Amino acid sequence: MPLSRQRRFPRSRASVRAARAFVHQVLSDWGCVDRLDDIALCASELATNALLHGVPPGRQYCVSLTLDGPLVRLAVRDTGDRPVPAGPPSPDACSGRGLLLARRIADDFGVTEHIVGKTIWTVFKTDPGPTTP
Secondary structure: OEEEEEEEOOOOOOHHHHHHHHHHHHHHHOOOOOOOHHHHHHHHHHHHHHHHHHOOOOOOEEEEEEEEEEEEEEEEOOOOOOOOOOOOOOOOOOOHHHHHHHHHHEEEEEEOOOOOOOOEEEEEEEOOOOOOO
């Protein structure tokens, strides 16, 4: 049976650090640490994207983690109506590379549109660890 945890975060810059710490703690509790740095980096990028482009003032975003065998799914849901940027930023842009980075680090990446908001998700293949005979 898959393990799952989620937490809501307020629309504030400090919440990005809190979201990354949440991801780090949950994955450590689950003993899933071989891709911890990659997943935590993507959590920072997806949370930052939600803050800058997805969460209206006064609302929150939700970070969820699911461990299903060797797969870790990280998802960030916001309630904003701005679409996900379609392409990469221009070479001289100072920002806009977070989702591109998440796409390249993760083994799978996608966006699920909702009636209100969207969920940006990533999937990571992890080492299932030693098996018990």
